Amino acid sequence: MRKKLVVANWKMHGNLASNRQLLQAYIAALSSLKQVDVVVCVPYPYLAQAQSLLQNTNIAWGAQNLSKDDVGAFTGEVSAAMLRDFGATHVIIGHSERATAYCESDENIATKFMQAKKHGLTPILCVGETLIEREAGVMQMVVGQQLDTIINTYGASVFADAVVSYEPIWAIGTGLAATSDQAQSMHEFIRSKIATLDNQAANSMKILYGGSVNPQNAVQLSAMKDVDGGLIGKCSLSAQEFAKICQAASECSA
Numbered sequence: 638m639r640k641k642l643v644v645a646n647w648k649m650h651g652n653l654a655s656n657r658q659l660l661q662a663y664i665a666a667l668s669s670l671k672q673v674d675v676v677v678c679v680p681y682p683y684l685a686q687a688q689s690l691l692q693n694t695n696i697a698w699g700a701q702n703l704s705k706d707d708v709g710a711f712t713g714e715v716s717a718a719m720l721r722d723f724g725a726t727h728v729i730i731g732h733s734e735r736a737t738a739y740c741e742s743d744e745n746i747a748t749k750f751m752q753a754k755k756h757g758l759t760p761i762l763c764v765g766e767t768l769i770e771r772e773a774g775v776m777q778m779v780v781g782q783q784l785d786t787i788i789n790t791y792g793a794s795v796f797a798d799a800v801v802s803y804e805p806i807w808a809i810g811t812g813l814a815a816t817s818d819q820a821q822s823m824h825e826f827i828r829s830k831i832a833t834l835d836n837q838a839a840n841s842m843k844i845l846y847g848g849s850v851n852p853q854n855a856v857q858l859s860a861m862k863d864v865d866g867g868l869i870g871k872c873s874l875s876a877q878e879f880a881k882i883c884q885a886a887s888e889c890s891a
């Protein structure tokens with residue numbers, strides 16, 4: 638059985654003082670949870686703070702984006718090696734808030750996915766459809782195409798030990814989460830798509846659900862066979878709510 642993984646995506650929230658409080662509250666609330674892996678993806682400037690507060694705890698840390706290049710004249714970019722310098726283990730790739738606001742193409746996202754892997758970071762690849770696409774019934778085609786850019790360029794084996802997060806765009810920050818059946822159905826589609834090409838990769842990859850996860854819906858979502866955990870936005874800004882979500886995931890791992 639795959640161990641559940643719960644990832645906090647703080648987005649552009651926090652400051653040194655509030656982060657310290659939040660991370661200390663995470664540590665206190667999560668130290669006894671053994672059946673779930675927990676990662677917090679902080680804004681770049683706070684990687685050093687996360688490293689200093691979280692080292693030697695059961696919580697890992699990561700970033701919300703990375704450069705597709707190794708090094709060079711790329712103003713404002715942050716490389717995979719820089720993330721590693723601060724002990725990051727995970728990086729979110731292709732979050733829809735970036736893909737739409739910063740025009741990230743699927744090709745760019747595929748390059749970043751490989752860049753993370755090349756440097757020993759676990760990529761958390763975000764995929765998902767818009768409400769119009771869901772209402773038109775083309776959500777599997779849309780998510781399939783997002784995966785195809787990576788599969789066609791690098792092969793399905795690159796999904797081994799990687800993380801895919803299904804984040805329907807209509808569910809992000811809206812309070813309207815996918816139902817556990819909707820999530821399971823898409824997660825099953827994603828895993829079987831990879832499995833037809835590389836069964837081992839499909840079994841080792843984790844598929845998270847993201848989009849308005851809260852302590853209540855986390856219980857049902859976590860119980861689904863192909864839901865390996867969650868990517869949590871708003872509720873990760875409250876240690877109490879985030880801990881309850883981690884607890885729900887942990888109980889399903891046991």
Ligand code: 13P
Nearest residue numbers: 646809810848849870871
């Ligand atoms: P919310 O949990 O705030 O809906 O955000 C989800 C998300 O975008 C996680 O990456």
